[in-house]
Amino acid sequence: MRLRSLLFACLLTLSVAPLAADARSDAKKQVEFGIAVSQRGLWREAIYRWERAAQIDPTYAAAHNNLGIAYEHEGELDKARAAYEKALELEPDNTFIKQNYELFKEINDRTTRTDQ
Amino acid sequence: MTARLALISSLAAVVMTGACTSYYEIPIETPIRPKLDVSAFQRVLVAGFISGGTEDVDGNLETTRLLRSQLRTKSEMRVIDTDVLPLMDVASESRATSEDAVPNEAQGTAPGVIKEDADLEPYEHVFADVEYWKRIGEEYQQPLIVTGTVMFAPQARSGIVQRDQEVYDSFGRRRVVPVRTYMERKGFVLKPRFIFIDGRTGTVLHSENFREEILYNANQTSPALSSYFELMDRLIPSFLSTLSSQKIKGTRVLLQ
Numbered sequence: 506m507r508l509r510s511l512l513f514a515c516l517l518t519l520s521v522a523p524l525a526a527d528a529r530s531d532a533k534k535q536v537e538f539g540i541a542v543s544q545r546g547l548w549r550e551a552i553y554r555w556e557r558a559a560q561i562d563p564t565y566a567a568a569h570n571n572l573g574i575a576y577e578h579e580g581e582l583d584k585a586r587a588a589y590e591k592a593l594e595l596e597p598d599n600t601f602i603k604q605n606y607e608l609f610k611e612i613n614d615r616t617t618r619t620d621q
Numbered sequence: 622m623t624a625r626l627a628l629i630s631s632l633a634a635v636v637m638t639g640a641c642t643s644y645y646e647i648p649i650e651t652p653i654r655p656k657l658d659v660s661a662f663q664r665v666l667v668a669g670f671i672s673g674g675t676e677d678v679d680g681n682l683e684t685t686r687l688l689r690s691q692l693r694t695k696s697e698m699r700v701i702d703t704d705v706l707p708l709m710d711v712a713s714e715s716r717a718t719s720e721d722a723v724p725n726e727a728q729g730t731a732p733g734v735i736k737e738d739a740d741l742e743p744y745e746h747v748f749a750d751v752e753y754w755k756r757i758g759e760e761y762q763q764p765l766i767v768t769g770t771v772m773f774a775p776q777a778r779s780g781i782v783q784r785d786q787e788v789y790d791s792f793g794r795r796r797v798v799p800v801r802t803y804m805e806r807k808g809f810v811l812k813p814r815f816i817f818i819d820g821r822t823g824t825v826l827h828s829e830n831f832r833e834e835i836l837y838n839a840n841q842t843s844p845a846l847s848s849y850f851e852l853m854d855r856l857i858p859s860f861l862s863t864l865s866s867q868k869i870k871g872t873r874v875l876l877q
Contacts, residue, residue, distance in 0.1 A: 534877070540645055540875050567876035574873040580652035601644055601874040613858055613868055616653050 532562035539571060551575050566595035570602045573609065582613050643877035650868040657863050664764035665698040665864070666820065668757065669706040670743045670813075673735020674774030677845035679838040681705060684771045684813065684853070691857055695766050696865045701761050704780060708768065712747035738812070741770050748816050751823035758820025765864075766818040769828070772811070773849055778836060779805040808836035809845065815860060829863060831856045 552575045558568035573588035573593040596602060600619030659665075667688045672680025685705045693700045735741055747753065754766060786800040816828040833852040837843050861867055 536877055542875060543647060543875065544645070571875050572645065574649060574875060577651050577873070578649040580654070582651075599876075601876055605873045608871055610872065612651050612653070612871070615862065615869075616656065 510588055512545045517601065521543050522579065529565060532558040532565045532568060535561065536565070536568050538570060539575075542617065543571075543575065550580050552579070564595055566592045566599060568598075570605060574605060577609055577612075582609075586613065622841055645875045645877070646872050647875050648870065650870050653862050653867045653869060655863060655865050659698065659765055659864050662765040662820070664762060664765075665692055665696065665737055666701040666703070666757070666761050666764040666766050667692065668766050669708050670769050670771045671708050671735070671741060671747070672771040673740060674772045674775070674857075675736075675809075675845055678773055678849045680771035680773045680849075681708070683846075683849060685768045685812075687850075687853055687857075688767060689862070690829055691861060692864070695861050698765065698864070701764055703761070706757070708747055709744060711753065715747060715750060716755070718744065730832065735772075737774070738772060741772065745770070748818070748825060748828075753823070754818045754820070755823030758818075758823060758831035761820065763820040765826075766820050767815060768818060769814045769816040771813045773852075774793060775807065775845070776810045776834065776836075777805070777807040777839075779803070782806075805839040806836040807839055808834060808843070809848045809852065810834040811849065811856075815854070815863070817863070827863065829859075831859065 511608055527539035530571060535554045535558035539551040541560070542554065543551035552572065555568050555572045555575060559572060562568070563568045569588045573592060576582070576585035578587055586609070589602065589609055592602045593599070667685050670684050672683045672684065674680065682705060689700050689702070692698065733742075746857050748768065757766060758764065780803070781801050782804045783799050783801050784795045788796050788798055790796065811833045812831065814828060814830045817826045818824065819826050833855050835843075835852055858867060859868070
């Protein structure tokens with residue numbers, strides 16, 4: 506019985522692993538395309554691609570980081586904050602994401618600072 | 622032996638994966654919506670400021686002149702050119718008629734001299750004088766009025782600071798290491814408060830405080846006026862973003 510459970514768990518792991526790898530691979534293609542179009546200034550298309558990547562693989566920190574940048578560029582600061590925070594949640598030690606988020610916060614704080 | 626090989630190869634794989642993470646620097650321009658809806662105003666009057674701190678810089682005149690020139694080039698509103706309002710006199714007069722109190726006498730400072738933040742307090746009631754600002758608004762065809770306080774004062778500070786120092790090891794290789802040393806520094810602190818008043822009603826729409834400081838080595842001399850402009854230069858973008866949409870340029874890192 507125990508052997509059968511172990512065998513089942515192994516089979517399950519083996520069958521899920523390629524699926525996860527496929528998801529990451531598909532998401533990565535979307536991210537790459539998004540980078541290419543954003544470098545040509547097509548930020549709306551980039552947002553579409555990175556949103557797709559985040560849907561395909563919600564654990565892909567790069568997709569959320571890039572979405573944060575794109576939303577920031579489009580002036581959608583609330584969405585940018587959420588995207589950066591998700592990216593940091595997934596990869597809290599990533600210095601690039603931390604740096605992007607700090608720069609974003611500097612701008613965001615400037616827009617909200619008031620004493621009345 | 623096999624286990625060691627496996628360990629080395631898995632470590633190499635981890636290092637390779639980390640090294641292969643691609644990143645791309647990309648310039649962005651973040652559009653910032655104005656904090657204040659100024660669509661009802663076609664004209665802006667930078668009326669003047671209650672200023673103090675140092676006698677080397679006339680904070681009222683310099684700030685008025687600088688903000689007018691910035692608004693002229695970077696805002697869509699028409700900037701009204703007129704004499705700077707003598708706000709300290711206005712505040713003193715209105716206080717004299719209401720309370721018969723002369724500012725600063727209680728604190729032992731000469732009347733009309735503003736040396737520190739507390740000295741501004743006796744004058745600040747002028748910003749809440751709705752009737753006065755409404756009158757000014759009527760005179761200039763109901764513009765948006767910009768006024769406030771400006772404190773620009775010298776400051777000195779001493780203590781332990783960290784600075785980078787070049788060192789060479791026995792092989793002649795250069796390294797930069799942080800070194801903590803005691804330093805005496807002096808400079809200036811700029812603390813403006815910008816107040817935006819509706820020229821139609823005389824009421825305050827928005828106000829904003831800033832603080833910027835600059836410190837130099839104690840034996841370095843820097844003219845007060847150039848320090849004032851350097852500090853104002855840092856906060857002008859924030860001031861402008863209150864009234865008009867701005868684009869802030871920056872660089873971010875896209876990850877693959």
